[in-house]
Ligand code: ATP
Ligand code: MG
Ligand code: MG
């Protein structure tokens with residue numbers, strides 16, 4: 001551990017901006033640019049400047065502490081993953097254009113990891129041999145890459161971002177459940193310690209009563225998710241809450257328009273072409289044969305949840321690769337139920353039914369269908385007792401009126417089970433009876449850099465950021481109103497005294513006007529500002545300002561460190 005040193009504002013690389021940058025819509029994006037915390041390199045790519053990096057370290061350390069606390073072990077895997085592993089899991093085709101690929105000098109394909117299930121499954125498959133060695137949970141904190149359709153809002157949705165990803169390997173479902181429960185505790189504490197008001201929201205309300213995936217949603221108007229919740233603990237994504245699985249009676253019969261779409265191969269391109277909202281491209285889809293037996297499931301995009309839903313529906317489902325899509329006469333971009341091969345029925349996500357108009361491939365190169373939703377022809381089966389819930393409706397658990405608002409997904413936990421990676425990649429162990437079985441897997445992600453943005457969304461005012469102490473780049477700033485003399489010397493001494501107590505401190509030693517200093521310190525959001533001036537010193541005091549309450553106290557110089565600590 002290095003000792004705490006006094007940082008000097010005169011040397012700090014934090015180029016502040018007076019005006020709101022035109023490129024930024026969200027408070028977090030604007031304020032982090034204005035406070036000189038981040039700078040854009042290209043779309044979705046940001047540098048973390050010194051202030052941001054200090055906060056990132058603190059968020060990471062909270063995350064580490066919580067992971068270590070439940071027995072997870074930190075390690076680091078390469079960011080690059082070989083495409084062969086992605087072929088083994090079958091995700092290379094399913095993940096779509098979000099997966100960034102590159103070739104090495106021997107023309108071998110690698111992927112910049114958007115998440116690392118394959119890498120970790122591969123890591124343990126030849127090493128963990130017996131149930132006696134299980135469970136094992138490994139995690140890492142690392143840059144991840146996703147070629148997002150719409151990178152935006154600064155750190156909120158980047159193409160390169162920092163994630164904590166953890167993977168657990170268990171010998172039984174019960175053991176997986178235990179690890180999962182521990183993770184839920186750790187995630188709730190992580191959010192709380194970062195100063196975030198967050199709700200655990202069941203991400204797969206498709207499964208009645210169960211929770212095999214939970215998203216941790218930081219409440220903020222800027223959030224992309226629309227949520228409902230109740231004091232009794234019920235919480236749901238109001239879109240997910242209404243998701244029901246529907247089975248078609250046959251190919252859709254809505255009035256569709258056949259549109260010439262030259263060169264539009266991918267779903268994303270199609271979505272762009274037709275001006276779909278981003279989540280309009282997230283449809284799960286599966287094909288079953290005449291007897292209702294699954295033939296294939298097509299899950300476009302990266303949406304793990306859709307894959308898991310498909311897995312639950314069909315057990316032995318299958319994600320099609322691009323080549324397989326072609327073999328079936330379906331080309332990439334197929335997202336709807338028209339022109340299905342004879343005898344093949346369609347099962348699709350109810351969300352199709354909710355969209356007013358939609359688009360799908362026509363099984364014909366360069367043509368798509370768009371128009372009215374044929375989902376109306378579907379009959380609802382297994383999950384029809386799920387209800388759509390809105391703010392104000394009675395809570396399905398206790399009957400009190402539901403609250404509503406928006407949320408930012410800061411983390412997600414998944415019980416994956418055996419099929420999706422372990423079975424596909426031949427990752428097995430010998431169970432108590434000596435039988436080879438695939439691992440029961442769980443995976444658990446936290447968006448570290450997105451957490452930083454979410455914290456700013458929840459903690460700011462018209463003057464700037466208001467850091468919770470736990471994640472503040474500096475907990476205290478000591479502001480000298482003079483460039484030299486007694487005030488300056490006292491301020492310098494106070495700053496050293498804070499450092500000696502291991503309190504992260506920045507000394508505003510700049511030759512700037514008081515007004516400029518106050519504005520910058522408010523913008524950067526240090527929780528405590530200690531203002532040292534001649535007038536106060538004449539009475540033996542300095543002023544301590546609490547950034548979050550705005551409260552100002554005159555405190556005797558000798559008591560300041562104790563007062564703040
Ligand atoms: P989203 O729904 O916002 O696209 P996701 O569900 O695809 O996120 P996960 O695969 O669950 O993301 O990844 C784990 C965590 O990583 C997320 O909960 C989120 O906090 C963070 N994350 C995901 N994508 C991004 C991104 N593009 N930029 C910053 N953080 C991200
Ligand atoms: Mg995503
Ligand atoms: Mg998500």
Ligand code: MG
Pocket residue numbers: 215409411412
């Ligand atoms: Mg997620």
